[in-house]
Amino acid sequence: MPTKDEFIQRRPALTLPRNSDGTFGKRHGHGNHGKPTPTYYSWVGMKARCYSPNTINYYLYGGRGITVCERWMDFTNFLEGMSERPDGMSLDRIDNNGNYEPSNCRWATRSEQQQNTRVVRMLTCDGLTLSMSAWARRLGVTKQAIFGRLRNGWDVETALTFPFGEVVFPRNEKGQFICQR
Numbered sequence: 603m604p605t606k607d608e609f610i611q612r613r614p615a616l617t618l619p620r621n622s623d624g625t626f627g628k629r630h631g632h633g634n635h636g637k638p639t640p641t642y643y644s645w646v647g648m649k650a651r652c653y654s655p656n657t658i659n660y661y662l663y664g665g666r667g668i669t670v671c672e673r674w675m676d677f678t679n680f681l682e683g684m685s686e687r688p689d690g691m692s693l694d695r696i697d698n699n700g701n702y703e704p705s706n707c708r709w710a711t712r713s714e715q716q717q718n719t720r721v722v723r724m725l726t727c728d729g730l731t732l733s734m735s736a737w738a739r740r741l742g743v744t745k746q747a748i749f750g751r752l753r754n755g756w757d758v759e760t761a762l763t764f765p766f767g768e769v770v771f772p773r774n775e776k777g778q779f780i781c782q783r
Contacts, residue, residue: 641687645680648693648702668695671703684709694718727762737762 638646651663652670674680683704684693694710695702698720710718722733725748738745743766751761 639686641681641684642677644687644693645674645677648680649675652702666699668699669701671701674702674704683707725758725762727759741766 649670650657651659652668653664654660655664657664674683684707687693688709691709691711692715693702694708694715696706696708696718698718700706716722717733717736722735724731724733725737727737732740734748735745738748741748741762747766748761751764752758756764
């Protein structure tokens, strides 16, 4: 296992700037007994994801052209725009293809962030757009039940509005079950 100094040398973007007295964040008046606050860590992480190729997942942020707005390059401005990070939340971009800027960022819970990814399938029915997981929770069924209907060729509206639990077997004109392969 690498020492702390070796780790810092390999990952310079994640090291926090220290003041001349060895403390963190004091120049912003935003330290907690000389230690960075969660909000400060979020700000440093945001910049590292966008500008340091050595950072894990850089390819998902800076590598895709995601940037931080010029104003937020200064921690004081970031803090003014976002306020303190609430407990149990982290920084989230509302539009995953958009940049880190005041109109596109919020503090979000882990479950909110999991629903806000590029791989989540969104479904629209009666003017309401939700993820497949959110529709499943709303309808009281499993995500697999909805997915199965869609995979079998059901249109979105029918898949979400036809009563669940009702067995539907296709029949021919004589009333015999049709085996579909």
